Amino acid sequence: MKKLKRLLAKLPHPIRWALSMLVGFTLLLIGLIMLVTPGPGLLFLFFGLSILALELEWAREMNKQGLQGLEKIVAKLKVWFKIGKKDK
Numbered sequence: 692m693k694k695l696k697r698l699l700a701k702l703p704h705p706i707r708w709a710l711s712m713l714v715g716f717t718l719l720l721i722g723l724i725m726l727v728t729p730g731p732g733l734l735f736l737f738f739g740l741s742i743l744a745l746e747l748e749w750a751r752e753m754n755k756q757g758l759q760g761l762e763k764i765v766a767k768l769k770v771w772f773k774i775g776k777k778d779k
Contacts, residue, residue: 695742695745696745699711699745707746708746711742711743711745711746712743712746714739714742715739715740715742715743715746715750716739716743717739718735718736718738718739718742719735719736719739719740719743720739721735721739722734722735722736722737722738722739723736737754737757740753740754740757741754
């Protein structure tokens, strides 16, 4: 993501904004389609939001909330697997 951010920083603002919107919303749309068809839909949704977060505040907030939710899920899974290993 840092490489993409550096590449976009070299472009003038209107071009950077348009390119971010085009790529971000395209990935979001593909991700939504993949939620009902085979494919990594959640991954595309995350990438689309990450690209939109470079320019849009609401996308930054959604991305932050999604990462916090993912951290909670991972923490619960770690606890669950540690308990499961002790029982065996």
